[in-house]
Amino acid sequence: MKMISRFGLGLLLSSSLVTTAHADDVKIGMITTLSGGGSHLGVDVRDGFMLALEQSGRDDVEVLIQDDARRPDLARTLANEFMQRDEVDILTGIIWSNLAMAVVPSVVRQGTFYLSPNAGPSDLAGRMCHENYFNVAYQNDNLHGAMGAYMREEGYERPIIMAPNYPAGTDALAGFKHLYEGEVVGELYTQMGQTDYAAEIAQIRDSDADSLFFFLPGGMGISFMKQWESSGVDMPIFGAAFSFDEILIKAVGSAAIGARNTSLWAYDLENEANDRFVEGFREAYDRTPTLYAAQGYDTANLILSALETAHPDDKDAFREALRAADFDSVRGEFRFGPNQHPIQDIYVREVVEGDDGEPTNRLIGIAIEDIQDVYYEQCQM
Numbered sequence: 001m002k003m004i005s006r007f008g009l010g011l012l013l014s015s016s017l018v019t020t021a022h023a024d025d026v027k028i029g030m031i032t033t034l035s036g037g038g039s040h041l042g043v044d045v046r047d048g049f050m051l052a053l054e055q056s057g058r059d060d061v062e063v064l065i066q067d068d069a070r071r072p073d074l075a076r077t078l079a080n081e082f083m084q085r086d087e088v089d090i091l092t093g094i095i096w097s098n099l100a101m102a103v104v105p106s107v108v109r110q111g112t113f114y115l116s117p118n119a120g121p122s123d124l125a126g127r128m129c130h131e132n133y134f135n136v137a138y139q140n141d142n143l144h145g146a147m148g149a150y151m152r153e154e155g156y157e158r159p160i161i162m163a164p165n166y167p168a169g170t171d172a173l174a175g176f177k178h179l180y181e182g183e184v185v186g187e188l189y190t191q192m193g194q195t196d197y198a199a200e201i202a203q204i205r206d207s208d209a210d211s212l213f214f215f216l217p218g219g220m221g222i223s224f225m226k227q228w229e230s231s232g233v234d235m236p237i238f239g240a241a242f243s244f245d246e247i248l249i250k251a252v253g254s255a256a257i258g259a260r261n262t263s264l265w266a267y268d269l270e271n272e273a274n275d276r277f278v279e280g281f282r283e284a285y286d287r288t289p290t291l292y293a294a295q296g297y298d299t300a301n302l303i304l305s306a307l308e309t310a311h312p313d314d315k316d317a318f319r320e321a322l323r324a325a326d327f328d329s330v331r332g333e334f335r336f337g338p339n340q341h342p343i344q345d346i347y348v349r350e351v352v353e354g355d356d357g358e359p360t361n362r363l364i365g366i367a368i369e370d371i372q373d374v375y376y377e378q379c380q381m
Helices: 002-006 039-056 072-084 097-109 142-154 167-180 198-206 219-231 246-256 272-285 291-307 315-324
Strands: 026-032 061-067 090-092 113-116 133-135 159-164 186-190 211-214 237-240 260-263 342-353 359-371
Touching (some): 026 039, 039 272, 061 291, 113 315, 142 167, 142 260, 142 342, 246 359, 260 359
Parallel strands (some): 026 090, 113 133, 159 186
8 A cells, every 4th residue: 555655645746646557558547636626536536546546556657746725727727738638538527517518528539538526516427518528427416316316205395405506516405306306495505615604594494494404515514513523503413425524524524414415425324335435445554435535446347447458549439438437337237327327225334422422324225226317318429
């Protein structure tokens, strides 16, 4: 694990991080968020990705890593540099949907493969789909829609829902409503990076809602939950894993206990691939992985499985190898739909007090099986 430690928390701002290189190397450019708000998402994607490469034992994959600082303009510049200067075969790493929309369409049109380990905006699943674009994580609606279905089955009749006003936020609430199939009593949109939620909490308090569903990734979720705890509002809380990953819930503390969240993965999900991943990640990085790390790990293993069949220079053969998804996913069953987005089970987790007294997620069941996004019908590929 010596190489993995080089890619841990100590080198967040390095301009490029490289494994060994040979004439026939596959070159991968990773653009991800490693500084500022929400940086732990990018750190975990990177660390999960690099762990899979380390475990594979391959020495013919070169990885260049750059920090996008959560800026669409910088992400676009970095992508162009990777393609034109470094001549990468594959790009990956972007966390945020607004950055993905700024980068992916141009990348894939220029003939470079892009594999998303996180962001899954609806446009890229539907009308802007492309044969060189694969999402290895989810389409943005999936986890939110699964929670809508779960809450409906659990008998909640008057949810109020909330998300930031950006592509993943609008997708989140659309996805929730699609599978909830009932009326919501309110729909609140916040600003990206917002830290004060007094107005939203007041609206929730004054509503006749019987439950709250929200999507506030990264530091936004921490700020909201701390203010929610001190508000005295008593209402069941639901969300997606993006607001309840292992890092966030420890930062939130006791306010997170009892919240239920949907995820495509859980660290206590029982399968051989997940056991190897969780054990290896804890050994390498001395922390429990989040779903972002799981997605990075699966993305790398998908690439590695395709490389067993073809080199990215043979675009048609490599594309077919990616579509086959012939690897053992940490989430269990995994396959691609016709728009090259996952068809997969979505699980429900509950935040509980762990053995160490800190909040942690525990798997409690399946929210929905074989979920597929609704946008594939718009995809003409």
